[in-house]
Amino acid sequence: MDLADMRRNYTRDGLSEESASADPITQFRTWFEQALKADLAEPNAMALATVSPEDKPSLRTVLLKAYDAKGFVFYTNYTSAKADDIEQNPQVCLLFTWLELERQIKIQGTAEKIGAAESLRYFASRPFGSRLGAWVSHQSSVISSRKLLEMKLSEMKRKFAGGEVPLPSFWGGYRVRPELFEFWQGRENRLHDRLQYTPDGEQWKIERLAP
Numbered sequence: 761m762d763l764a765d766m767r768r769n770y771t772r773d774g775l776s777e778e779s780a781s782a783d784p785i786t787q788f789r790t791w792f793e794q795a796l797k798a799d800l801a802e803p804n805a806m807a808l809a810t811v812s813p814e815d816k817p818s819l820r821t822v823l824l825k826a827y828d829a830k831g832f833v834f835y836t837n838y839t840s841a842k843a844d845d846i847e848q849n850p851q852v853c854l855l856f857t858w859l860e861l862e863r864q865i866k867i868q869g870t871a872e873k874i875g876a877a878e879s880l881r882y883f884a885s886r887p888f889g890s891r892l893g894a895w896v897s898h899q900s901s902v903i904s905s906r907k908l909l910e911m912k913l914s915e916m917k918r919k920f921a922g923g924e925v926p927l928p929s930f931w932g933g934y935r936v937r938p939e940l941f942e943f944w945q946g947r948e949n950r951l952h953d954r955l956q957y958t959p960d961g962e963q964w965k966i967e968r969l970a971p
Contacts, residue, residue, distance in 0.1 A: 770862040770946025775953035777966055784941040784957040784964055785829050788865060791943070795858050807855040808834070810845035818845060824856075825882060831935040832867065833874060835882060837899035838930045846871045852936055862946030869938040879932035891925035892916045942969070 781787040795803035804824040811817050820842065826833040832854060836842060846852065854867040883891060896912045903909065941957040941964075954969035 769948055770952070771948050772862045773945055774947060775943060775945040775955055777955065777968065780943065780955055780966065782964065782966070784938070784943075785827070787943060787957075788827070788941070791858075791861075791863060791865065792856075795856075795861060795863075798858075798861060800858055800860055803856075803858065805856075806832075806834075807857070808842065809853040809855070810842050811849050811851070812841075812845050813848040818842070825933070831869065831937040833878075833933050833935050835879065835931070835933045837894070837897065838873075838932060840899035842900075846934065854936060864942075864944040866940075866942040866944070867936065867938050868940040869936040871934045871936045874933040874935050876927070876932065880927045882933065883927045883931070888923065888925065892920065894928050894931045895920075895925070947971070 781790065792803065802823070805821050806824050807819055808822045809817060809819050818841065822834040822836065822842075824832055825835060850871045852869065852871045854865075854869075856863075856865040858864070883894070886894075892913060895916050896909055939959065943953075943955045943957075945953040947953055950971060952971035954971060956967045956969050957964045958967070959965070
């Protein structure tokens, strides 16, 4: 198979300085709502990039669960590899990729733990099985087999048979406070639109980047 011949021309839309919002959160909301209306699979899926204490980059997909002017929230195990990376270096990068819309959004910022009360509210809203799963998995640790997970799940089902599953002390959310946004819209002939937002006092400065 010749991968060099795999290509498509992007012609769906454009992004101009005049059409873009002056506020990147508002621009994000516009594009996110359009992704929802397009019925994309997991439109809240975002790649999260971190760097280890040994300066080794790592990348995985997490789910956005809330966002506002303060930042973008996801949840995880606080003993996971990503959490270890963030503990040592809170500078992270998020990437939303919506290929059906020929769009990407990159967000650079600082990750910080959210409060326990906020984590508890979200945890209580999760399905019963997902709450159990948080107790079962010591995320990122090496395990001998899947059977071990299934045995632990059965144990947790018995332990919390009443339906009340407490928030694990090792599980909760992070908020990424944005310091840079880039909105990418695919265009014809690879002359893509790229608008970058960076803080400028109380406002945001918008600059066009070469594709």
